[in-house]
Amino acid sequence: MSAPASGGMPATVLVRGLERRFGNTTVLDRLDLSVGAGEFVALLGRSGSGKTTLLRTLTGLDPVQTGEVRVPAAQAVVFQESRLLPWKRVWENVALGLEGADARGRAEVALEEVGLGHRLAAWPLTLSGGEAQRAGIARALVREPSFLMLDEPFASLDALTRLRMQDMVGALWRRHRCAVLLVTHDVDEALLLADRAVVLDKGRIRASFPIALPRPRRHADPDFARLRAALLDALDVRAVDQAA
Amino acid sequence: MPDTLLPDGILTPARPDPAHVPAAPASAALARPRARRAGMAGRRFLSPLLIVLAWQAASSAGLISPQTLASPWQIGRTALALSADGTLGRNLLVSLGRAGAGFALAFAAGVVLALISGLSRLGEDVVDAPMQMLRTLPALALVPLFILWFGIGEVPKVALVALGGVFPIYLNLFKGIRSVDPKLLEMARTLRLGRRDTIRHVVLPGALPDLLVGLRLSVGISWLMLVVAEQVNASSGIGHMMMDAQDFLRTDIIMVGLLVYALLGLGSDQGVRWLERHLLRWQPPSPGYRA
Structure with missing residues (x-):
């Protein structure tokens, strides 16, 4: 089963027949994926499903061996670890590599937007995990990306901080309307945020679920629960539970 | 005397705080670090000072000949003289x-x-x-x-x-x-x-x-x-x-x-x-x- 194109929207990201091998292991196997302009796609998959490799290919960190990958030049990544330079103040990290006038002013606006206006001149090692991740998001947003990649950005945060950050990312996306690819292994996170969830398995898109729930979304919604069950099924979680 | 309960008995008389001393060792431990650091700094200088004093005493008593090792006093005077000229x-x-x-x-x-x-x-x-x-x-x-x-x-x-x-x-x-x-x-x-x-x-x-x-x-x-x-x-x-x-x-x-x-x-x-x-x-x- 290959990824259905997202209906009608012009694709911001287009991947066709992408293959990636390390020796005899096929990590990405003739993978097709498209993300429409302003579409929020969650990419789910278990460890070793090829999520990381796909993301690294989209960011340009890994080369395209076989296949076609079209991504906009205006793209940005938020990593699982914030990857701030510890020797630069928070605003300097956000302004790093910015071109054009008033990089500092733009960095400060971005930091205000993620609620870090009070830590502009802080050293990164003094930030909490949530604050560091906000700074990472500001560093991505300040580049005004038309395609934003989030690589398990909340995985190492505590549960409460994670909920707050998910809310914030949802709000930022509604305001900026960039295409988003959120890599996660948290089914609830995908259902809270995404327009569409795709499941990656053995290097291929195994299933694609449009999530047409009204926002803001609630866990208690019966449709939420139904989609959750379907997604978990696609991830083979039920099967594993029964086998165990 | 509850003072003797504390391991750092020497330090406690400096801050006689009857409210603290009978309390559990935990509160004493909280109050200790500052006094202890000051005390330790003093203690660390004590033994070098004693060595220099003993050295001076031995030199003055003629136990160490100036050709083997000059006395601290003499070294100080020479340092001043060498700086002066x-x-x-x-x-x-x-x-x-x-x-x-x-x-x-x-x-x-x-x-x-x-x-x-x-x-x-x-x-x-x-x-x-x-x-x-x-x-x-x-x-x-x-x-x-x-x-x-x-x-x-x-x-x-x-x-x-x-x-x-x-x-x-x-x-x-x-x-x-x-x-x-x-x-x-x-x-x-x-x-x-x-x-x-x-x-x-x-x-x-x-x-x-x-x-x-x-x-x-x-x-x-x-x-x-x-x-x-x-x-x-x-x-x-x-x-x-x-x-x-x-x-x-x-x-x-x-x-x-x-x-x-x-x-x-x-x-x-x-x-x-x-x-x-x-x-x-x-x-x-x-x-x-x-x-």
Whole structure:
């Protein structure tokens, strides 16, 4: 089963027949994926499903061996670890590599937007995990990306901080309307945020679920629960539970 | 007397707080660190002071001949006299000049070589192998060769200091450049930073802590090299002053020279520590670090 194109929207990201091998292991196997302009796609998959490799290919960190990958030049990544330079103040990290006038002013606006206006001149090692991740998001947003990649950005945060950050990312996306690819292994996170969830398995898109729930979304919604069950099924979680 | 319950019985009378003492040891432990640190600082100076007093007493009683070891009192008077007639100042300037020039050369050469071999594979192939071979040579064993090459003027002394000091700078900066977090380098790539900006914003600041470690080692070695260089065919400098004094059995002057060397070493080490605190102020203070 290959990824259905997202209906009608012009694709911001287009991947066709992408293959990636390390020796005899096929990590990405003739993978097709498209993300429409302003579409929020969650990419789910278990460890070793090829999520990381796909993301690294989209960011340009890994080369395209076989296949076609079209991504906009205006793209940005938020990593699982914030990857701030510890020797630069928070605003300097956000302004790093910015071109054009008033990089500092733009960095400060971005930091205000993620609620870090009070830590502009802080050293990164003094930030909490949530604050560091906000700074990472500001560093991505300040580049005004038309395609934003989030690589398990909340995985190492505590549960409460994670909920707050998910809310914030949802709000930022509604305001900026960039295409988003959120890599996660948290089914609830995908259902809270995404327009569409795709499941990656053995290097291929195994299933694609449009999530047409009204926002803001609630866990208690019966449709939420139904989609959750379907997604978990696609991830083979039920099967594993029964086998165990 | 509940005071005796506390392990640091000596310290507690200084702050007689009846409300605290009968309470559980936990509250005493909370109140302790400050008093304890002050007490410990005092205690640490106590034993050196006693040694100096015993030394003076032994000298005054005639147990130590001045030709073996001058008394602390005599050393102090000689230090004042040498400062007053300008001998100490003149020789100190000469020594500082040699150490400064040698160390500056070591720093410049070490940094340039480490940048060449750290930032390019070709540079590593060309520079690193000879550096690794040279560093195994004991620099002090090169004194005879240096005298043959450079004579007995200032050049061999400065060269010896430079040679001793270059390796810690080179090795540590090279290691620092190569061990910059690859995740930060990836991040720089996703921000589309060019090579120049990546080196400037990511690689060099990331290698700075290692460079400072090298700097500190290098400064220490520079003094050591200076001592040896100045005791071989020198006609000025602190080392020369000491060798001269040896001919006249003036242990007091020799001791003054030793003191000056010690103070120079201490002072430069404090300088590097200050530099570290200033340049690495982004690092959270590590617990237990005492400057």
